[in-house]
Amino acid sequence: MALPSMIKKLSLGILVSSTILGANHMAQAATSTVPLVQKWDKTFAKSDSVTHQKVTFKNRYGITLAADLYIPKAYNGKKLAALAVGGPFGAVKEQSSGLYAQKMAEQGFVAIAFDPSYTGESSGTPRNVASPDINTEDFSAAIDYLGLRPEVDRNRIGAIGICGWGGMGLNAAAMDTRIKAVATTSMYDMSRAMGHGVGDGDDRYDAGDRQAVLKHLNQQRWVGAEKGQPATANHDLYVDDNGKVTTADRILPETLDSNPNPVQKEFFDYYRTDRGFHKNAVNSNGAWTATMPLSFMNMPLLSYIDEISPRPILIIAGEDAHSLYFSKDAYQKAKQPKELVILPNTNHVDLYDRMDKIPFDKLTEFFNRNLK
Template sequence: MTEAFQPREFIPFNGNQFGLVYAGALTENVEGAVNIHSIEYPYRDFTAVANVYTPAGYDVAKSYPAVVVAHPNGGVKEQVAGTYAQKLAEAGYIALAFDAAYQGESGGMPRSTDWPENRVEDIHRAADILLQYPGVDPERVGILGICGGGGYTFKAVQTDKRFKAVATLSLFNSGEVRREGFRGSQVDSIQERLRAAAKARQAEAAGEPAALTPNMCETATPEQADAMPYDLYREGYYYYGRDCAHPGSTFSYTVSSLIELAAFDSRDGAELIDVPLLMMIGSRADTGYMSIDCYERAVNAPHRELFEIPGATHIQTYWKPEYVQQATDKLTAFFGQYL
């Protein structure tokens, strides 16, 4: 085992020894089948944690294509990122699903800091580690970014040429939404919110606990969630708060993070992407415009495709079996061609 990363113990949760909360999750490692391995690796002045899924019959002496999987904002590797990492391993890939710094099992303080610089570096660092994992072919490494992880993936691959193919699922442009509000609903309040973020940062500098934005899963009732105008938040309430709830997952981020988020936009620099690009959206996803915006700017990708999953909303691409299968089939065809 390379010194770049070390094996670690899983933290069981909800009856699953690996802590996984998605449907169809692995419950044990069986010789010769798809297996899951928990690893930790140095990251700045703390430790990051990831799960590596290896394909059936995995042999360190062989050469495999591999994929980094980046989870949604506030998510963790045991949720939708794990779903797709497992599906990719079933298709013959080594897949690494990591916890972003400052959340999940990865280190970093204050918790729930959501700086785009950190999230993009998470991806670069995951590539560092995956490229050293036994059996990974360095010329066949791709990436899948989901929701917020998709927006950060779209940014990371602009300059990180280790990735030979890039895919996103239900991309969420975090900077655009934190700055302008979902579908432009908070454009008029940005200056007020930035002043609040600056005040929160100064309080942190003075030694006070970091202020957090409200956690919808804790503050809203089911009735209030059902009345929300956007599928993303309405269905996200149930996905993160009930159906795939995990103690490492949260809708909150530090109020001071807005200082960094407001200046970020996944779309900027899109012309630097020069590898095959697949962007998947649900046909009913109210976030679909974000993928379309990014897709239209990636003019130098040698192959680019916007793939629509009929009938799916944003959150349903995370868990609904027929939509997950369509996305998986598309991913394996795409990576199979370009890795």
Template sequence: MNEMEQPQKNSGIDRRMLLQLSGAGLAAATFAATPASAQYMGTWDKVFPQSDSVDHRKVRYTNRLGIELVADMYMPRDLDTTQRHAALIVGHPYGGVKEQTAGLYAQTMAERGFVTIAHDASFNGESGGQPHFISSPEATVEDFSAGVDFLGHLPFVDRERIGVIGVCASGGYSLAAAQIDPRIKAVATVSMYDMGGAKWAWNGQPLSDEARIQTLSEIGAQRWAEADGDPVRYGALPEVLAEDTDPITREFFDYYRTPRGAHPRATTAMAVSGDASYLHFRPFDHVDMISPRPVLLIAGENAHSLFFSEQAYQRAAEPKELYLVPEAGHVDLYDKVGIIPWDKLQSFFDDNLSA
């Protein structure tokens, strides 16, 4: 596992960063990553090609919990910084990092005129929070509001025109954030996962009381073991496939464990002791509270996760839309640029984040 930077002790937006970002000669902190595969060139440490029409900068800001978040910021090269523009926060899949899917979405939407940031969730990637490689629903939801704080202090961003794109697990997190943060004016999810629903009920089949008690008992035993000095136990994708590996694991493996999407900071590891927190994370229970702000739910028609988007659509209030991508699976919408509905995303945010 990679060593992560300790979070700085400042709170709120870094004013020096704001001054750097406000001018045409933005000064970016460069980052040299140890390559995981041949697709990395120089300081460009993403798993997708760099766009010639987009300016990229690394930025840092602090969330309400005092955790420093690190994000990649993308802007059109020809952006008129004397005007205020619409902006988007893009969240990555569970176990992923900003250099993968979220960055691809952020850069592509910047090509289409938006100011965007793709952040690493708290306790993951380059963001702060110790220990690393844990998942906290509260912190991950808060990270989206912290992104609103950051963008809203930029002189070229309109505070009333900030939206969110959440991919996979970040779809559920972004819906939860929008329920309690009205500053998020529009939400689009892609291949959404409800991590609470995944632990509690899969495709509408609730976890039995016996299974729930057994799961929590095992987590409790693991916490005792770690408190007594045993190593932290992590869950992660396998490093190699076996003959009996299930199709869903194979689908994720094809992205995270091959040059297609592998990144040295995307270990996919998460401490299993954190699973208990998801048994009371239910982002669909109050998804109707987002209304009258719009919700767009994008999913592949063949995705194993489609039922999550269908559940959210059923519970959401208008305006809402469920948009199915023909013949697409779950992970297809991570990076297959030819089938990702970019025009749909652009029109959704153009319409709902208009000046």
């Protein structure tokens, strides 16, 4: 056989083989499932008045999200209002968001709590990455899923965001007009938190600090590029008076100091104890990728919060919460209809799981009134 003819046939064979392999790979990717733990593994007790099932769905980036779906056992075939629940930042659906979803299902809503992309039982690599864009999309993907459920009236869907997913939930509502009402508890604006530092009632970084943090994070990119994989670290960076940036190698320590920072102790008492520990949670068990804050620093989440109007917003926070200023400032930026509820004798983490503190009656009334 002539050499050109051989090359032509060989090239055609390679092309066909590559096409078949590529098609098989795409088919496998499209049909692959995320392995899910089927036994009850939550940090809260299972309710006898709702049904629970594990579900999966894809966001528009092709990431498979794992979620817990809660439906009232009293469901009689009439379409119900539904809620997508996310947060806190660094938590998983087995923790606070699942507790909220189950409780709201007890109140008559179909509710879903999801693991954000790259965390928990959801897919996405590298692991332990957060993104203001992709995590906002996670909320909308949950809306997609709920709107296709036979139990759900797709014109009566709301969202609840806890802690860092409060900011993500408000951002999603500003963009996704299918979210008819949105509520937050202990809200963090994570783009402000990472771009300007969480302080005592206000931002911690000045302009010089912010530049120092950016240089530190971009230097860390060189380290990751040279090693071929990202390092991990706490996403809260500190800048001293000389402009030196430091951070811990994990979000929460194995043990607390004898005289710990009160806010650190608050988080530790939830994530690192039997009260709220879960092996899948970034906050319970490790750290984010070290360069993760970069994407938040230049993408402010609440730029368009005023565009949620005329859909209603409910913002709930504790009067003793270090994060209260996030809620107050978001409330000021939002347009009517809006409501700010400040709970006495309540700190930030109280609203993760303290049933005597979380105003589920207020949440129920808000969504019943606005998801008619």
